[in-house]
Amino acid sequence: MRARRSPRHGRGRELLRVRRSRPARRARARAGRRIAAARREPGGRRVKLRIGTRGSALALAQARWVARQLAERGDEGELVVIRTAGDRDQTSPYAAVGAPGIFVREIEQALLERRIDVAVHSYKDLPSHSPAELAVVAVPEREDPRDVLVSRADGPARARRIGTSSARRRMLVTELHPGTEAVALRGNVPTRIDKLRRGEYDAIVLAAAGITRLARAGELELAGLRIDALDPRIYVPAPAQGALALQVRADDACAARVAALDRAEIAQPVRAEREFLRLADAGCDAVIGALAAPRAGGGFVLDALLERRGRLARARVEGAEPIALAADAFAR
Known part of the structure; x- marks a missing residue:
């Protein structure tokens, strides 16, 4: 399999450059402090929100980012790690584990039982139907939604054995590249990268967003790897891939605070997906x-x-x- 790169973005490795704008961050922090008083409870007390998240490195990086956004607005976040069915079983096919919802069901239950106040999800993991008592009130951020082909820099020029976790990617690989074998691949992103390095696969297909977030957090080593972004018009990503979803109890007093993190310019196209x-x-x-x-x-x-x-x-x-x-x- 040869990667069909996105013509708009050129080489996929460029998408992994971490763009840090310190002046912009400082400006946001100052703005957050100026409005903090208006967002505190009467008497100036900060609100502590319990943030439910999976325990993977990627999920924790996402939840910590949300906690920082809440802090800029005057609220405090406490991470609560919840192990989902998808975390407990990282070898069986998704359907055997109980899809859909294998990465969110236990977190939603924690919301319903009031053990947490807000859940941070990778939006693509949320089923199309959730409990009526819950609502996604904010889509605060979206990284690059594309898929990427990850291979060893010293690996074969043409990948014949491709590892991937999703049925969509498997079907795309086999339909677009006859003679290429699409092999099931489970585990978190670092685990999948380790399997690639050990030579279990010629290449693997991952979401660009996960790699970017982990690399930014210093949780992923990319030396010796080749990363090519796949053209999203051909390799159409999963709905809402790369987007975060913040879910709360619909009638909870904290819903408005969490909803303040929503970005309409991201939420609107994700709504169509x-x-x-x-x-x-x-x-x-x-x-x-x-x-x-x-x-x-x-x-x-x-x-x-x-x-x-x-x-x-x-x-x-x-x-x-x-x-x-x-x-x-x-x-x-």
């Missing part, structure tokens, strides 16, 4: 992809992919309203 997922009624091991992006003249363009009767069906639609856009794509 999630609506496509809902219409397909698909789980985390289904062959489905969706990626929406703003159009230059306003509105959005949505690339969608879905397995129908053993074949990949694709659609590319444009429109102004996310829900209607998803319905249009699903009807194609």
